[in-house]
Structure formats: C-alpha cells, structure tokens
Amino acid sequence: NAGVTQTPKFRILKIGQSMTLQCTQDMNHNYMYWYRQDPGMGLKLIYYSVGAGITDKGEVPNGYNVSRSTTEDFPLRLELAAPSQTSVYFCASSSPQVAYEQYFGPGTRLTVT
Amino acid sequence: GIQVEQSPPDLILQEGANSTLRCNFSDSVNNLQWFHQNPWGQLINLFYIPSGTKQNGRLSATTVATERYSLLYISSSQTTDSGVYFCAVERWSSNTGKLIFGQGTTLQVKP
DSSP states (O other): OOOOOEEEEEEEEEEEOOEEEEEEEEEEOOOOOOOOOOOSOOEEEEEEETTTTTTEESSTTTTTTEOOOOBBBOOOOEOSSGGGEEEEEEEEEEEEGGGTOEEEEEEEEEEOO | HHHEEEEOOOOEETOOOOOOEEEEEEOEEEEEEEEEEETTTEEEEEEEEEEEEOOHHHHHHEEEEGEEEEEEOSSSSGGGGGGEEEEEEEEETOOOOOOOOOOOOOEEEOO
C-alpha cells in the first residue's frame, strides 16, 4: 500500500492564480481531511469528508474548495491565491473501523508571492 | 471551541535521557491521538489513546480523561526521536475524526 499520496510536493503561485492539490489514499478509508500548517504552529483543519459526495468545513475553510467524487481522491482547490495561503498542506485519511487513527500524506509546500 | 495546550513548548535532551510531554484539553473528548513530525515534515501516528495507557517500545502514553490530560513518555531517548510532538483531540459530541491540534512540543535529542 502506498498509503496517502499528495502531489505536487512543492509549488510557487503568483497572487490571484488558482491550483488544485491532489490527494489519494489506497486504504479504503471513508474519512479524509485537509489541514494546513503554518510555520511553528500546529495543524488546522480546512475541510473534511466522511464519504464520497459528502464534504464539510473545518476551522479555516475560506479561500478553499473541495470535492469527493470517489473514496480514493480528495482534491483541494485554491481559487485566487493570496499570500496568507502560503503554508504546508497535509492530507489525511481515517476509518471508524480503526478508531479514526489518522494517516498523513507527505505534504505540499505552497508559496504564494 | 475546545482548547489544547501542550507543554513544554521546547525540550532539549541528551541521548539516553527520559522525558514526559503533557497535553491538557478543555472539554470532554472521544478521540485523542499523539503524532510525531520528523525533521523532514512527515507526520506519524504514535498512539490513539482517548483513555488508559498504551506502550509501544520506548514510547508510552497515558490519558486521564476525567482530568482532561494526556502524557507521552519517551524513555532512553535517541537522536531519531527529535522533531515535534503533537497532541490532537476530537470533542465528545463529534464522530467524524475532526481533530484539534495543540501547538506541539519541539524535542531535540543531542548525541
């Protein structure tokens, strides 16, 4: 199993550009999450999904959108990128069958200039 | 919302020393997890421990849910233990795995 994979690893965006961060898991987990981690800080939840077709906001959803058309994929869309979105983005997945233990991808380091 | 506080914020140890990291939370929880973020940024799940005690090698964790705290013990520390340790909780009324993270404890183990 590859676990949770994320692409790209690094990206530099100009202000106002858009992009999609990809996340895929092969553990058949129902639950998936997007977090952002600012320097020296803990992680903050952006959006989460409890299954295909079902998504909901986390703590810091503004400026982001998500979709969940399959169990495996949970892309995060940034529209009109702003410098405040410079951060490291982590995708994670979990399952009630394994007590919601969260497994994380390697992260995407995004810089908006 | 629920508050998660970790202490100490920073810790420097000599290789072979033991340490205790603390996580306090402000409300009842049904989910508590400890994570290690290595110097390359990868997050690894160490324990799922909403209550009780667990051990995994040199690491162990105890959560006293009624008193709203959890402890992570690292014994005979090694340089590979360096990194940031996060505690994360889910409040009792939620059943979606939505975790609230603390700010972390940064551990440096010197050879």
